[in-house]
Amino acid sequence: MCWINRGVVLLLGLVITTAGWSLEWNNGSGEKERALTLKPNYNRGLEYYRICAKCHNKQGWGRRDGSFPQISGQHYNVLIKQLVDMRENNRENPSMQHFVMPEMLGDAQALADLSYYISKLPMTPANGKGRGKNLERGQDLYMEKCIGCHGDNGEGDNEKFFPRIQGQHYRYMLRQFKWIRAGERLNAHPDMQIRIENFTLEDSKAVVDYISRQKPPKEIVAPSRKWRNPDFE
Numbered sequence: 001m002c003w004i005n006r007g008v009v010l011l012l013g014l015v016i017t018t019a020g021w022s023l024e025w026n027n028g029s030g031e032k033e034r035a036l037t038l039k040p041n042y043n044r045g046l047e048y049y050r051i052c053a054k055c056h057n058k059q060g061w062g063r064r065d066g067s068f069p070q071i072s073g074q075h076y077n078v079l080i081k082q083l084v085d086m087r088e089n090n091r092e093n094p095s096m097q098h099f100v101m102p103e104m105l106g107d108a109q110a111l112a113d114l115s116y117y118i119s120k121l122p123m124t125p126a127n128g129k130g131r132g133k134n135l136e137r138g139q140d141l142y143m144e145k146c147i148g149c150h151g152d153n154g155e156g157d158n159e160k161f162f163p164r165i166q167g168q169h170y171r172y173m174l175r176q177f178k179w180i181r182a183g184e185r186l187n188a189h190p191d192m193q194i195r196i197e198n199f200t201l202e203d204s205k206a207v208v209d210y211i212s213r214q215k216p217p218k219e220i221v222a223p224s225r226k227w228r229n230p231d232f233e
C-alpha cells in the first residue's frame with residue numbers, strides 16, 4: 001500500500017541522512033543525472049525564470065551586497081546540481097527553497113530548461129568586491145589552495161561540477177566560504193573544507209577578495225552595467 005511505501009522511503013532517507021549523506025557531496029536521488037540527459041529549451045527556461053528574477057533580478061546579477069548571488073553565467077551542470085541539492089535539503093536555503101520545489105517549479109525538464117537559460121545570461125561587469133587589502137596574500141593562497149579545483153582564474157569546471165567563482169559578489173562568497181569552513185553547507189566538497197579549515201578571517205577575506213576581482217571571459221560578460229535583459233522588455 002502506498003502509505004507503507006512512503007514510510008519505508010522516509011525511513012531510508014533518514015538513515016541515509018544521519019549516516020552522512022553530506023559527505024557524498026555529488027550524490028543524490030538521481031534527479032540531477034536525469035536532468036542532465038534532457039534537451040533544454042531556452043524559451044521555456046525564460047518563462048520559469050520570471051519568478052527567480054524577483055530576487056536574482058532580471059539580469060541574474062543578484063545584488064552587489066551579496067544578499068542575493070549572481071547566478072548568470074554559472075555552469076549549466078553546477079546550476080542543476082545546486083537546484084537539486086536545495087530540493088533535497090542538501091543545501092539549506094530557506095528563503096528560496098519553496099520556489100524550487102517540484103510542486104512550484106516542475107520536474108527535471110524544468111530544471112534543465114531553467115538552468116540552460118540562466119547559464120546563457122551575460123554576467124555583470126560590476127560585481128561587489130572587498131576592500132582591496134592583502135590582494136597579494138589572497139593571490140598566493142589562491143594559487144596554493146584553490147587553483148586545482150576552481151581553475152586559473154576561478155572559471156570552475158562544468159564537467160566536474162566545480163562552480164565559477166570569478167566575478168561573483170565578495171560578500172556572498174565570504175558567507176559561503178565561512179559556512180563551508182564550518183561544515184555548515186551540506187553539499188560542500190569535503191576536500192575544500194579540509195583545505196580551508198585553518199584559514200583565519202583575514203586570509204579568508206584576502207582570498208575571496210582576490211577571486212572576486214578575477215574577470216570572466218569577455219564573451220560572457222554584459223557590455224556595460226547598464227545592460228538590461230531584453231527578454232523582459
Ligand code: HEC
Pocket residue numbers: 048049051052053054055056067068069070071079082083092093095096099100105114163175
Ligand atoms: C525569495 C528570494 C529568492 C528567489 C525567489 C529565488 N532565489 Fe535563488 N537564492 C536566493 C538566496 C538568498 C540565495 C543565496 C543563499 C545563500 O546564501 O546560501 C540563492 C541562491 C541561489 C543559487 C545558488 C548560487 C550559487 O552560486 O551557488 C541558485 C543557483 C539560485 N539561487 C537559483 C534560483 C532560481 C533558478 C530561482 C527561481 C526558481 C531562484 N533562485 C529563486 C534567493 C532567492
Ligand code: HEC
Pocket residue numbers: 025081141142145146147148149150161162163164165173174176177187188189191192195196207208211
Ligand atoms: C577539492 C576541490 C576544491 C578546492 C581545493 C576548493 N574548492 Fe571551492 N568549491 C568546490 C566545489 C565542488 C564547490 C561547490 C560545491 C557544491 O555546492 O556543489 C565549491 C564552492 C566554493 C564556493 C561557493 C561558490 C558558490 O557559488 O556558492 C566558494 C566561494 C569557493 N568554493 C571558494 C574556494 C576558495 C577560495 C578555495 C581555496 C581557498 C577553494 N574554494 C578550494 C571545490 C573546491
